[in-house]
Amino acid sequence: MLSSVLIANRGEIAVRVMKTAKRLGLRTIAVYSEADANAMHVRMADEAYCIGPAAARESYLVIEKIIVVAKQAKAEAIHPGYGFLSERAEFAEACAEAGIVFVGPPASAIRAMGLKDGAKALMQKAGVPVVPGYHGAMQEPKFLKEKAYEIGYPVLIKAVAGGGGKGMKRVDKAMDFDEALASAQREAQGAFGDPRVLIEKYVLSPRHIEIQVFGDTKGNVVHLFERDCSLQRRHQKVIEEAPAPGMPEAMREAMGRAAVEAAKAVGYVGAGTVEFIADGSQGLQPDRFWFMEMNTRLQVEHPVTEAITGQDLVEWQLRVASGERLPLLQENLAIGGHAVEARLYAEDPEKGFLPSTGTLHALEFGSAEGVRIDTGVEEGAEVSPYYDPMIAKVIAHGATRDEALDRLGQALAGTVVAGPRTNVRFLKALTEAEGFRAGDFDTGFIDRNVEALGAVPQPMDAEAARLGILKAIDTEWSHRNWQDGGLTDENTSPWQHVDGFQLGTARSITRRYWVNGEMVEARLTWPGPKPGHGEPNVAVTLDGGVSRFLSDYLALSHLPMFRQTPEVLFVIRNGRQTEIRAFDPLDVDLDHLDGGGSVKAPMHGKVVQVFVEAGQQVAKGDRIAVIEAMKMEHTLVAPSDGTVTMVAVLAGEQVAEGAPVASIEASAAQAA
Missing domain, CATH: 3.30.700 (Glycoprotein, Type 4 Pilin)
Incomplete structure (x- = not known):
């Protein structure tokens, strides 16, 4: 077994890895940005090293800084967590060159499966069905738009190096393609350092089902069954579960076999996830699923797999990285009960799920039998605009799906967060939603039921x-x-x-x-x-x-x-x-005295683009600026027809929540 591990990540995944590493007797080493100096994972580690400013591109995404710290701390291994550098082949290679064990697949497997276009070509060659689309190297906007037309709308623009919904845009008509492409490329560049995209046909009534695979250095590869990640919003997973509701045994075997063969084709080692899109319009069927991509890392939703198999997947990772065989072979693995996971985010469902930052003045998690909480923050911590807005993962396990959902709902009902707005009430509503409880859902379920779920402006309580x-x-x-x-x-x-x-x-x-x-x-x-x-x-x-x-x-x-x-x-x-x-009568908000023409930042973030200047005429709905917060872009638009009287920001600047971005004087017709 390894003797020490540096976790090249932050938040709940860093804490999660450390818990298992400490249980196995490993010395744990943390890295952190200046914004995370007081973070839970920093205090929990045996050693911790600062690697730069708050921005991830100056700290957590800088390979050289992490390798320097690993050598300084005499770390035997580096665990990349998920996100950040976890799917960068260059990082795996840098570890190898430094004589440090990379807790993950070899660089060759990351390259083969980490880029969506190459992975799809490999799967096609192996006879695995893939979603129709363009997966080539040509990235000229006009060419991509032509390909989208050939594929037929609606289409998905997806970052080649992406994951987690970053750099992913659904486009329903040609007139929206150019703007969506530019936004997807910016998000992809910011999140993964690679702006390339591919274009795919959008499957109607899609179910997002993925298979957990594991390989060792002895040539053994197994799957640990499936997870259903269909409950999504803006291509971001909200609630995940295992096993998939309504999954026929024949389809489970077919998907598991395809996933194992895909992993074997690239000499896969460690934890990975093979993701499929299934047509759920007529129920799940063995001949109605297509390969989407492979994530060459541990997934956010891995706890539901741990719950139904009784295995610690981080322990499996560390044992495989130590050169050991897989703890169990396929015939020894079985599904026990049902598990669901909800992602508790700092966001405001009543305001379009805008990210919400600030101090966690209160943070208490509800409890129930079979419930587990994975978190990297605690009361008094700061939710910053620099990273993913996740506060915690709430995982519930039960003998049946209904029991697991009941336990999840009970835990969410008892969860209290004060400071940043959260989606806890929205998550609770999802656990009770009739269609979801009945297993009648797909990736569009939330969008179709957003009002019934309470994710719209609500009157004052x-x-x-x-x-x-x-x-x-x-x-x-x-x-x-x-x-x-x-x-x-x-x-x-x-x-x-x-x-x-x-x-x-x-x-x-x-x-x-x-x-x-x-x-x-x-x-x-x-x-x-x-x-x-x-x-x-x-x-x-x-x-x-x-x-x-x-x-x-x-x-x-x-x-x-x-x-x-x-x-x-x-x-x-x-x-x-x-x-x-x-109320202080001397504290007057002068910005509200302009008849509602002030455009303000809805959250703390970075100004990516400014589209207007003083004196310019705008129509209601015209783009004013784009602000990036927590790795996602948000477009601010004109509240009415009128004239821009002031622009208060420049591209590249940081803005606070509520800060003025621009002012618009309504036209005479609007004012009347």
């Missing part, structure tokens, strides 16, 4: 706002040190009392609060203390609606989660976050 304001009042009164309705300090003016005493009717005042960035008026009424009690009472009424009394609030047995910071009170209720801030 008025009950959360009322309870939050009462919580703020209770905190304020506690700080005033009152007893029996009066103050105990030297200032005992009757106007300082909070017991509601007065000679006329019940006293009331109006206070203003910011609730999720919108100003609301709350009427506070003092009916006086309850009979037999000296404590003061107060009622809060929002917009003339339902009132809630402080005495009732204090008596509630099931309160939402509250988390107070110096600036904001977070109220977490039913998986949804409500932010309450005190």
